[in-house]
Amino acid sequence: MKKRLFAAFVCLCMIVSLLPTMAFAEAGVQDSGIVTSESGLCEHHTQHDESCGYTEGTAEIPCSHEHNESCGGLTDPEACNHSHDETCGYVPATEGTPCTFVCEVCDAQDSGNPATPSDAQPEECTCETLCTEEEINADCPVCSVEGAELDKVCVGVAPMLPVTALAAAPIGQVLYVGGVQISSTGYWTTDSDGNVTASTAGETPTDNYISYDAENNVLTLHNATIKNELEFNESIEGGTFISGSAIGVFNKSGNAELTISLVGTNTIANVGKGIFVLASSASTGSSNLTIQGDGSLNASASQTGIWVQSNGNNAALCVENAEVTASPDGAVKNGVLVQAKDGSDVSLTVNGGSLTASVNANIWFQFGSGVSGSGTPTVTVSNNAIVRANGGIANTSSTSIQYGTGNKENGGIVWNGTGGTVYGDVELQEDLEIGEGESLTLDDGASLDAGNHNVIVDGGTLDENLANSLGDSVKYAPTITTHPKNVEVKEKETATFTVEATGSDLSYQWQQSTDNGSKWTNITGETNATYTIATTTMDMSGTQYRCVVKNSIDEVTSDVALLKVKHNLVKIEYKAPTCTVNGNEEYWTCDTCDKYFSDANGDTEIAKDSWIISAINHDWNDAVYTWDDDGSTCTATRTCKNDSAHTEKATATVTGAQTKAPTCTQMGETTYTAAFEAS
Numbered sequence: 044m045k046k047r048l049f050a051a052f053v054c055l056c057m058i059v060s061l062l063p064t065m066a067f068a069e070a071g072v073q074d075s076g077i078v079t080s081e082s083g084l085c086e087h088h089t090q091h092d093e094s095c096g097y098t099e100g101t102a103e104i105p106c107s108h109e110h111n112e113s114c115g116g117l118t119d120p121e122a123c124n125h126s127h128d129e130t131c132g133y134v135p136a137t138e139g140t141p142c143t144f145v146c147e148v149c150d151a152q153d154s155g156n157p158a159t160p161s162d163a164q165p166e167e168c169t170c171e172t173l174c175t176e177e178e179i180n181a182d183c184p185v186c187s188v189e190g191a192e193l194d195k196v197c198v199g200v201a202p203m204l205p206v207t208a209l210a211a212a213p214i215g216q217v218l219y220v221g222g223v224q225i226s227s228t229g230y231w232t233t234d235s236d237g238n239v240t241a242s243t244a245g246e247t248p249t250d251n252y253i254s255y256d257a258e259n260n261v262l263t264l265h266n267a268t269i270k271n272e273l274e275f276n277e278s279i280e281g282g283t284f285i286s287g288s289a290i291g292v293f294n295k296s297g298n299a300e301l302t303i304s305l306v307g308t309n310t311i312a313n314v315g316k317g318i319f320v321l322a323s324s325a326s327t328g329s330s331n332l333t334i335q336g337d338g339s340l341n342a343s344a345s346q347t348g349i350w351v352q353s354n355g356n357n358a359a360l361c362v363e364n365a366e367v368t369a370s371p372d373g374a375v376k377n378g379v380l381v382q383a384k385d386g387s388d389v390s391l392t393v394n395g396g397s398l399t400a401s402v403n404a405n406i407w408f409q410f411g412s413g414v415s416g417s418g419t420p421t422v423t424v425s426n427n428a429i430v431r432a433n434g435g436i437a438n439t440s441s442t443s444i445q446y447g448t449g450n451k452e453n454g455g456i457v458w459n460g461t462g463g464t465v466y467g468d469v470e471l472q473e474d475l476e477i478g479e480g481e482s483l484t485l486d487d488g489a490s491l492d493a494g495n496h497n498v499i500v501d502g503g504t505l506d507e508n509l510a511n512s513l514g515d516s517v518k519y520a521p522t523i524t525t526h527p528k529n530v531e532v533k534e535k536e537t538a539t540f541t542v543e544a545t546g547s548d549l550s551y552q553w554q555q556s557t558d559n560g561s562k563w564t565n566i567t568g569e570t571n572a573t574y575t576i577a578t579t580t581m582d583m584s585g586t587q588y589r590c591v592v593k594n595s596i597d598e599v600t601s602d603v604a605l606l607k608v609k610h611n612l613v614k615i616e617y618k619a620p621t622c623t624v625n626g627n628e629e630y631w632t633c634d635t636c637d638k639y640f641s642d643a644n645g646d647t648e649i650a651k652d653s654w655i656i657s658a659i660n661h662d663w664n665d666a667v668y669t670w671d672d673d674g675s676t677c678t679a680t681r682t683c684k685n686d687s688a689h690t691e692k693a694t695a696t697v698t699g700a701q702t703k704a705p706t707c708t709q710m711g712e713t714t715y716t717a718a719f720e721a722s
């Protein structure tokens with residue numbers, strides 16, 4: 044209750060300060076004076092007392108300052124330099140303190156019904172723009188209540204329409220949306236194929252529609268999708284000029300102007316030009332497009348996303364609070380093209396919200412139809428707006444682009460390609476990412492306040508002064524500077540893997556794969572930059588390890604490192620067998636596990652003694668027999684073919700027998716026989 048009324052005061056004050064000449068007869072609200080709260084009272088605690096801590100809030104006493112010559116606000120209320128003082132009488136509202144009494148009786152009765160109204164948080168208006176009966180913010184818990192007095196409860200700020208947009212369309216102007224001509228107030232539905240169809244008279248579509256307010260020349264896109272373009276047709280006004288456009292505005296003899304108001308998420312695609320506003324006369328007529336509202340629009344087209352052109356005068360594109368993306372999906376890379384007569388001015392104003400020429404699209408300022416011209420191109424960013432042209436911001440004028448913040452309190456950030464510049468004092472409305480290859484710097488006298496948000500450096504660089512001034516608001520994405528390397532250890536030795544990374548608040552998780560990287564599993568508890576395996580075992584050999592390094596911004600995975608565990612091998616040299624002694628093949632034995640291997644890598648395990656090469660035995664030559672003179676003894680000697688040092692000698696006992704008796708003329712013969720034992 045209290046907050047609700049307080050919200051009404053805030054609302055009133057903001058409107059007064061924005062539109063000081065408008066009279067608001069809301070005395071009833073102001074006179075309600077002291078704001079009280081019923082909260083905390085019950086039949087057991089009927090009055091607040093000293094112990095419950097309750098104090099009343101007070102209403103704001105408004106400022107009675109009237110603009111005068113010295114304050115500078117007579118001609119321009121926004122330029123008023125008045126600050127509240129004793130004479131103006133301004134006293135800010137105070138919130139008071141809540142009752143802290145807890146009633147045990149009521150609480151007991153209420154148990155089981157936790158959502159009692161007295162427990163509920165008082166709802167606050169969340170609107171950024173002022174609700175009207177025609178357009179109520181369904182997301183706001185206050186304004187969306189049926190019968191809510193919007194002019195009292197809504198704290199949204201009335202949209203600051205450019206003066207030109209508050210008028211009806213210029214005489215002679217035609218407007219086509221999705222190929223359908225729109226010339227009077229009404230509703231058009233859009234389907235998921237992007238077709239635009241006029242609604243039945245008197246019916247208001249519930250969603251996915253376009254409405255046109257002819258009185259103010261405002262086209263509202265309400266979660267609309269437009270994928271049809273105006274066909275080339277000589278017989279229709281503008282048909283030869285703005286054909287190919289999803290939203291085409293054309294005037295051949297005067298200004299071409301449109302205000303597009305965005306509600307929700309809107310899409311333009313499959314067309315030649317997303318939005319084309321053209322004042323085609325060479326002698327008269329400027330071209331103005333304003334895109335406002337708190338919704339978004341993504342306009343992609345084969346030629347140009349958003350195109351504002353005047354052949355006879357200035358051209359201006361203004362984005363107010365909306366989130367607008369323009370992308371060309373064809374060969375031409377114009378995301379946004381603002382084109383004026385040679386010698387005239389081109390302006391791009393983004394006051395809150397954002398304008399993005401996505402992917403590699405540019406923002407292009409053209410003067411006349413040639414490749415060079417004159418005239419002043421200006422880019423004005425205010426109210427913490429973000430302009431991003433990944434393909435750069437360029438122009439054909441001999442005058443370079445003038446960047447500034449206008450006379451607004453807050454400036455904005457402009458990304459010209461990969462270089463971002465902060466103009467004026469900017470407070471981030473969302474996180475700002477400095478991506479790969481990008482850098483952000485401050486313009487002279489500019490400042491950047493991250494507010495509750497962060498500047499996220501994810502591959503880019505931040506001006507050092509800027510980084511220092513932002514302090515803890517700068518968050519660096521994880522970057523691995525040194526990857527873990529392959530490790531080879533002996534069995535039972537310690538293996539250590541290390542990853543080195545930079546980034547804010549990093550956490551680590553080591554993973555392993557035993558199937559050559561097909562499947563990775565976290566290693567429980569291994570959450571440091573270094574992973575140590577104190578005692579390796581042979582079965583760990585071949586396991587792959589990697590580390591996932593992450594923080595709130597991103598996560599990166601290191602290269603894979605392989606662990607190789609080797610046996611502690613000692614080589615046993617080959618030994619040739621001899622006739623009598625076994626030899627052996629060369630083999631290796633592990634000092635740690637006492638296993639045997641046939642190879643130096645320890646790959647092939649072999650059984651003990653499998654390396655033995657049996658003795659080859661003597662291979663004797665024929666024996667040589669030597670008789671002594673009297674034939675009584677005979678010695679047999681033989682040597683080994685393998686080694687002549689191997690000899691064997693045997694002396695035989697000789698037995699003799701006369702095998703032939705002597706005759707007169709012939710000698711007899713005695714045959715001696717030496718017998719060797721076989722060996």
Ligand SMILES: [Zn+2]
Binds near residue numbers: 083091095096143
């Ligand atoms: Zn109390």
Ligand SMILES: [Zn+2]
Binds near residue numbers: 111114116117123124
């Ligand atoms: Zn003043």
Ligand SMILES: [Zn+2]
Binds near residue numbers: 108126127131133
């Ligand atoms: Zn004052």
Ligand SMILES: [Zn+2]
Binds near residue numbers: 085146148
């Ligand atoms: Zn009670």
Ligand SMILES: [Zn+2]
Binds near residue numbers: 169180187198
């Ligand atoms: Zn509201």
Ligand SMILES: [Zn+2]
Binds near residue numbers: 186197
């Ligand atoms: Zn509201």
Ligand SMILES: [Zn+2]
Binds near residue numbers: 635
């Ligand atoms: Zn071993």
Ligand SMILES: [Zn+2]
Binds near residue numbers: 622661662683686689
């Ligand atoms: Zn031998």
